[in-house]
Amino acid sequence: MRLVPVAYLASYTLSLLGNSIAGIALPLIVLQMTGSVLGMGALAAATAVPAVLAGLFMGVVIDRINRRTSSVLTDLVSAAAIAALPVVDLITGLNLGWFILFGIIGSVGDVPGLTARDALLPAIVRHGKVSSERLMGMRESLGAVAMLIGPAAAGTLMVLFDGSTVLWITAATSLLAALLTLLIPHRVGDIARDLPEADADAVPASGWTQLREGWRVLFRSRFLMATTLLSLASVVVLAALQALVLPVYFTLADQPGMLGYVLTALAAGMLLGGGSYALFGTRGRRRWWFVTGIVGTTVGFAVVATLASVWVVFAGAFVVGLSGGLFSSLVGVLMIERIPEQMRGRVMGTQNSMMTAAPPLGIVIAAVITEFVSLDAAAITLAGVWLVAAVVGLLARSLRNLERPEGPSTGTQRGRRW
Template identity: 30%
Template sequence: MLAPLRHRAFRWLAAGRMINMLGNGVAPIALAFAVLDLTGSVRDLGLVVGVRSLMTVLFVLFGGVVADRIPRRLVLVGSNVLGAATQAAVAAVVLTGTATIPLLLALGAANGVVSALAQPASAAATPQTVPPELLQQANALIRLGINAGSIGGAAAGGLLGAAVGPGWGLAVDAATFAVAALAFAGVRVAAPKARSSRTGVVDDLRVGWTEFTARTWVWAVVLGFMVLNACLAGGVNVLGPAVADSTVGRSGWGVVLAAQTVGMVLGGLIALRIRVRRLLLLGVACMFAESLLLLGLALAPTILVLVAAALAVGIAVEQFTVAWDTSIAQHIPADRLARVYSYDMLGSWIAMPLGQVAVGPLAATIGARDTLLALAGLVVLAVGGMLASRDVRRLRALPPGRAAEEARPAGEPPAADGRPVDPAPAWAGGDAADRTPVG
């Protein structure tokens, strides 16, 4: 299960991503308290957070192009250095008492652009750091590290905010960006394939779109998650706290969210050991569990029911995430992987703000209970729609020897001798030991 850790590039990548998530756990808590201390306005907090998210969505496609054009190690190091600079600036203005909402909006927008540059490169780097037969375990270990970092970051953010103030929490977040940049410097992987002629950004996006639409199972799942994520963003993130206020209380809601994170850790451990041929089918089917928390909030908002539902959701999410990352890496060419991930991220995220905005008026019209039941029904329909795709149901995990052949660019034929056009392993790029497959 721990075989991917034998590869130096993977160790540095896993460490960098865990450190990033540690900072990401601290930052939202510190920023929330900083804005509330400044103006006391929830509207202002929503604006600061929303601008960052909007810039990430707007620039994520460009981030995919960048990650497929230049070495991903350079993208990861550079984006984290920029992230450290922007967050250090936020910390400085908060600590010196010179922060204003327009200034925080501008810095948040800059940090959102940095995030858009980093995320496709981060997701696409994993298959370059391990041999194909270890890809599933590598994705599961990455997810375990991310969840551990998230737990530690949230705890640290709360403690720092209470003990020394939000400015120092933001300073710690800036430091995690800097440390992650050092870790990513050790991710020595192969650069993207050299192009015979330089192409423009629009041409690169067109190629990525061709890869994204050429495989029905890819766009079918992304469309399903467009609906699913919108339902969860509105139902769990907006209505969840409102229902909890009148039932299990705020501390009880914290326990529920913690249970979901524990479920994600357990799910990562399970994903390390699962061996099935139709891995994507299993992952998508597990997403029926996402309706459980919505149903619990609607029908039986007790601490026991909600904790059990959140635990199941956490386990299910990890099965899908590992299955998805493994399937994408096996079937998409390495030099186009970041662009496909960027279209995936854009499609999956774009409806979330709509869900968050629409759920309030809907709940005011038909009631929170009926709204939650409707959202649970939409989740079930979205998962059913994904499973209705024959390609989703029949996609098989590939043996290592076939992965490179299956991941040829759309429309590109194999070599005359039947071998893949580029026989060099996509994960090559570390030291000699890194390029030796583990038995």
């Protein structure tokens, strides 16, 4: 494989790994240094809103500058925000205010960083001489590896080192991700300027107008709305299962340690699903891959929702991961082909912001149902949410023809509805 896709995938994996480690280690460090459980919640709440807003509004910037540059800058912001914490600790000592301040600064790099890498994907395909199916399948597989290793690495680091050392290590992953991205030639990140003249003349100069133009493309495209809603439903259900239903289930079963094994099964399934798509995604019709992913995910969620036994839940999680790996890889390929090149930052920034805001919604819904009805009712409700989304996805006219469009794959025709 050529240098361009290798550098991209390595950078993506390291950045995701750093975020995964930080997501576990930072709350624990806050608890160690402040002794406040409430402080852990305050940090999560204070950084959530800026992350969503940054994802929305930084999309305009990503559509204006070189996308390799924007990817490097967001990683550097994340690295600097984390590295600042041990520096402050050495000078004045840390308190909750410092964690919140640099957490907000770091959140400016997280969602925009993901968006910048997403926006860079079509150029990686073109310059790396790799199929979009292989690239997306490998990306999903490596993401599963990061998801698998991150929490374990965070726990191990917290045992072996003090909090400041763990923060330095976490910052180093983001810095290394930025350095790896620099291996990608600068020209690869240039935004394509090959739109028809009428379209090029219509590109607005105002940042706010550009943002609204991106929203117009997203919300008026039946295809983009259908795939976005499916992804949102998946994120809502998965987050609620992982963060609330399964922890409560295993606690009641007096087997809290099994939660880690179930999450490992989920990640292993994603690894296998993404790897399978990387190897075989160019074979057969895309509609078959789509139906397989949707139906398989539905079966997996239904099995998990039974909460019949630890091993049944374990098997259901693996099926969800396997099918989700196929589905996510295919959706990634479709996003490469069908989002207008000059609007990728705005469209995908909005999508990523929605994905960031969605998990708390699922957790709150599951918590309310568990509190006032039962844990079984919460699990069944979540499976029902996905079932409705799956049926809508399978019946949606805009998702019936998923084959590669003829001609340019950037979807640049204005007003087009997929």
